[in-house]
Amino acid sequence: MSRVFLTWAVTHSVKEVQNEDSVLLFVVAWTITEIIRYSFYTFSLLNHLPYLIKWARYTLFIVLYPMGVSGELLTIYAALPFVRQAGLYSISLPNKYNFSFDYYTFLILVMISYIPIFPQLYFHMLHQRRKVLSHAEEHKKSE
Helix, strand or coil: CHHHHHHHHHHHCCHHHCCCHHHHHHHHHHHHHHHHHHHHHHHHHCCCCCHHHHHHHHHCHHHHHHHHHHHHHHHHHHHHHHHHHHCCCCECCCCCCCCCECHHHHHHHHHHHHHHHHHHHHHHHHHHHHHHHHHHHHHHHHC
């Protein structure tokens, strides 16, 4: 979901951030991640998973995940002044629905949400890495 959100609701919608280095940062991280992920899935479906692909799937996230998250957060941060100035996607009162929404505040809340979510997902992947790669090492030793 964050990829759709970052691609459309931030980068596409706020043209001023499209040339930021932070966009390149998350796009490179996402691209490498997807190449590894879909290679892993493809080889797994073929029942011929090379150890290098498995290792890359459960190791390179250590660098790529923080890199992608940093790019995402820096891009949202760079978009904030433009969102506030343009009132992008914001709805103010009064209106017939008696409802208001401030996209600028929403983006700040999204950024804050990374604080509890990122460590949880990152440590989950570290646990998965330990489980999968240690099992693979034990399997290799027994052969």
